[in-house]
Amino acid sequence: MDRRSEEPPLFTFGxxxxxxxxxxxxxxxxxxxTRRYYRTGLQQLKKAQRSWSESDPKPxxxxxxGDVIDGLNAASGASESERALxxxxxxxxxxxxxxxxxxGNHELYNFSRSALMRSxxxxxxxxxxxxxxSPARADIYAYQFSPVPGFRFVVIDSYDVGLLGREESSERYQDAKNLIQQYNKNQDLNCPPDTDDLSRFTMFNGGFSQDQLAWLDSILSSADEKQEKVTIVSHVPVHPGSTDSVCLAWNFEEFLATIRPHRSVVCCMAGHVHDGAYHQDEDTRVHHLTLDGVIETPPHSAAFCTVAAYSDRMVLKGAGRVMDRVFLF
Structure with a gap:
């Protein structure tokens, strides 16, 4: 028997x-x-909560x-968005x-960035x-936390550069619009360009400002020195191997260039795509996980996971559509 199977995890999370x-x-x-199950999302969340609450140890x-409520709520007005949330x-x-x-993008369909900051x-x-x-710039939704010594998680803002949730008259909106229109010539900017290499330049995606990337670089440099293991969490996937081309962060190359020198990064997790995907970068050995979305999960199935962290690996136990995986460090 593998003696590691009897080893208690350092911590677990859902x-x-x-x-x-x-x-x-x-x-x-x-x-x-693909069918979308809007109303049963609450039942799927209850299923996950029940599993997490009954597990030993609990997460x-x-x-x-991201995308905790659907953008269709906004069509019925702000009060419906609030009720759903x-x-x-x-x-x-x-x-x-x-x-x-x-x-995610659906939070920004329902609320402005300033409203989300207060929510x-x-x-x-x-x-x-x-x-x-230290936090990122005040208007960037990014922060870090350490559940136990030796491990760090960084939540990043994949719509820091983007059109969603911003006033059209704002400088940041206009800068993002100028950027996307360099690559997307469609009148409807939610319609992807025909070229696969450029199809990510749509309104429902976004990217990372230089300020956020500099902040992330600083966090990772500190983690390198402390020999920490870092997991980066975003809504939009950041590696082309972990998503189809139309759901990728606008400046994923800059993001990957930022994390590449840092040995502390072990995993990047994202949503957005609805179909799960996994890729391990050949050069950095970073694990890139895109989690299956609840929205396209039939009521009889499930879409969540529980992760147990050890000194040399993370063990992902999936439910329903989510596959079991082991991420070796």
């Missing part, structure tokens, strides 16, 4: 993505090829990878530990309070 709850009947994706925290956050309140929320989806209060836990 992960769930793309719940996209709305109190409406089922629909389909934009190409009408120390939960990562919610209240319903989902109430369910998260029954869970075993604190929830670290990532912002319960801003989990920056869970960030490290140590001198090394």
């Amino acid at each position: 992960v769930i993505a793309d719940i996209q709850y709305a109190d409406i009947d089922d629909g389909y994706n934009y190409t009408r090829t 120390d925290f939960i990562l919610q990878l 209240d319903a989902v956050l109430a369910e998260f309140g029954y869970g075993p530990g604190p929830v670290h929320h990532v912002w 319960r989806l801003n989990s920056k209060a869970l960030a490290d309070k140590s001198p090394d836990g």
